Amino acid sequence: xxxxxxxxxxxxxxxxxxxxxxxxxxxxxxxxxxxxxxxxxxxxxxxxxxxxxxxxxxxxxxxxxxxxxxxxxxxxxxxxxxxxxxxxxxxxxxxxxxxxxxxxxxxxxxxxxxxxxxxxxxxxxxxxxxxxxxxxxxxxxxxxxxxxxxxxxxxxxxxxxxxxxxxxxxxxxxxxxxxxxxxxxxxxxxxxxxxxxxxxxx
Amino acid sequence: xxxxxxxxxxxxxxxxxxxxxxxxxxxxxxxxxxxxxxxxxxxxxxxxxxxxxxxxxxxxxxxxxxxxxxxxxxxxxxxxxxxxxxxxxxxxxxxxxxxxxxxxxxxxxxxxxxxxxxxxxxxxxxxxxxxxxxxxxxxxxxxxxxxxxxxxxxxxxxxxxxxxxxxxxxxxxxxxxxxxxxxxxxxxxxxxxxxxxxxxxx
DNA sequence: CGCAAAACTAACCAGGTGGTAGGTTTAATT
DNA sequence: AATTAAACCTACCACCTGGTTAGTTTTGCG
Numbered sequence: 503x504x505x506x507x508x509x510x511x512x513x514x515x516x517x518x519x520x521x522x523x524x525x526x527x528x529x530x531x532x533x534x535x536x537x538x539x540x541x542x543x544x545x546x547x548x549x550x551x552x553x554x555x556x557x558x559x560x561x562x563x564x565x566x567x568x569x570x571x572x573x574x575x576x577x578x579x580x581x582x583x584x585x586x587x588x589x590x591x592x593x594x595x596x597x598x599x600x601x602x603x604x605x606x607x608x609x610x611x612x613x614x615x616x617x618x619x620x621x622x623x624x625x626x627x628x629x630x631x632x633x634x635x636x637x638x639x640x641x642x643x644x645x646x647x648x649x650x651x652x653x654x655x656x657x658x659x660x661x662x663x664x665x666x667x668x669x670x671x672x673x674x675x676x677x678x679x680x681x682x683x684x685x686x687x688x689x690x691x692x693x694x695x696x697x698x699x700x701x702x703x704x
Numbered sequence: 705x706x707x708x709x710x711x712x713x714x715x716x717x718x719x720x721x722x723x724x725x726x727x728x729x730x731x732x733x734x735x736x737x738x739x740x741x742x743x744x745x746x747x748x749x750x751x752x753x754x755x756x757x758x759x760x761x762x763x764x765x766x767x768x769x770x771x772x773x774x775x776x777x778x779x780x781x782x783x784x785x786x787x788x789x790x791x792x793x794x795x796x797x798x799x800x801x802x803x804x805x806x807x808x809x810x811x812x813x814x815x816x817x818x819x820x821x822x823x824x825x826x827x828x829x830x831x832x833x834x835x836x837x838x839x840x841x842x843x844x845x846x847x848x849x850x851x852x853x854x855x856x857x858x859x860x861x862x863x864x865x866x867x868x869x870x871x872x873x874x875x876x877x878x879x880x881x882x883x884x885x886x887x888x889x890x891x892x893x894x895x896x897x898x899x900x901x902x903x904x905x906x
Numbered sequence: 907c908g909c910a911a912a913a914c915t916a917a918c919c920a921g922g923t924g925g926t927a928g929g930t931t932t933a934a935t936t
Numbered sequence: 937a938a939t940t941a942a943a944c945c946t947a948c949c950a951c952c953t954g955g956t957t958a959g960t961t962t963t964g965c966g
Contacts, residue, residue, distance in 0.1 A: 535737040552914045610822050617819035620812045620881035673871025679822035680833050754944045
């Protein structure tokens with residue numbers, strides 16, 4: 503009989519968090535357009551008018567859901583200790599892919615919303631454009647170091663490979679969501695990296 | 705003052721085709737859930753009740769749109785002449801990727817709908833599961849032959865590479881739709897294939 | 907406690923949804 | 937030209953959409 507969020511913050515903050523949890527879960531399950539504020543509110547245990555007391559509208563809910571996940575993932579990637587070697591960072595990417603296989607809902611959210619967001623009028627369009635630019639920049643930087651450090655140095659174009667790596671991971675998620683038994687995302691990514699001459703941990 | 709479809713089929717068939725064209729375009733632009741039958745009907749020049757005279761419901765419209773594109777693409781891939789060498793087939797895949805860069809709408813349709821369709825309750829779920837299984841089987845068969853034919857034979861696992869190739873193409877589409885200037889899908893696919901030791905035409 | 911602010915609700919709004927019923931127009935066939 | 941069937945439209949249905957308003961309950965603090 504204990505509260506799920508026992509005693510942190512005011513009531514408002516707790517409700518707000520509960521709403522974000524519900525929105526994340528439902529957006530993950532069915533996408534953005536297909537989920538109503540009433541669905542989310544009911545799942546969070548209030549009315550949709552009550553929900554709108556905490557968020558100005560549906561769109562703001564979406565972008566908060568997205569950026570909240572970025573915060574969580576970002577901490578994982580950069581680490582609080584800023585001192586992570588490029589090799590360790592690569593392993594973290596692989597780990598993240600493996601971890602994603604435990605949260606199909608969240609993976610689905612990104613697949614679905616990034617699909618919808620191709621439309622420039624979509625509320626999350628700018629968010630995703632920036633997100634992928636950031637991901638490419640980060641991955642490109644990392645791969646550049648790893649290629650140069652290898653013996654002998656690997657001649658690949660870090661930018662091009664970064665794009666491919668991100669595309670591979672995204673595309674694997676699509677296939678995996680549709681047919682989980684047929685796709686081992688982690689193995690596929692490792693195979694890809696090995697093919698390049700890199701050596702992620704088993 | 706000639707008709708756009710000058711003289712083929714009965715009026716009903718022509719209207720049906722017009723509806724499918726409109727549905728394809730609008731689904732491509734905004735996804736499945738976000739488009740209404742009235743939108744499609746208006747675009748095709750009739751009322752939504754008139755549309756429902758030709759199609760039993762919205763879902764059937766979607767699956768007809770999807771399978772119609774498969775027919776078109778299928779003809780391109782297999783060719784009416786069944787005699788295409790594996791090398792030529794690989795080139796066709798690359799060509800298809802390049803051609804996709806001319807039809808962002810259709811590409812968007814697949815990205816969006818395949819995202820939505822991860823939900824087992826989605827009307828197109830089964831369609832996509834089967835589609836990817838088919839694609840993997842086809843690509844796996846093709847790559848197997850190409851790997852064996854190479855001198856020396858390439859040691860890759862055709863099934864794994866097929867999965868990666870499809871994932872790469874899908875993922876590139878997501879990035880390309882969001883940021884067309886930053887992504888050259890054709891070049892990325894060619895780089896990937898070269899990396900494997902294959903030699904698609906320039 | 908008292909009391910103001912925050913949290914929440916019930917009721918409502920205008921507009922859109924897929925789908926249906928029944929009648930009218932249009933096209934094809936004899 | 938007459939007849940039948942297909943094509944199509946108007947009007948409607950019940951329901952859902954995001955959002956607003958005005959009022960009520962709950963919370964936390966001095």
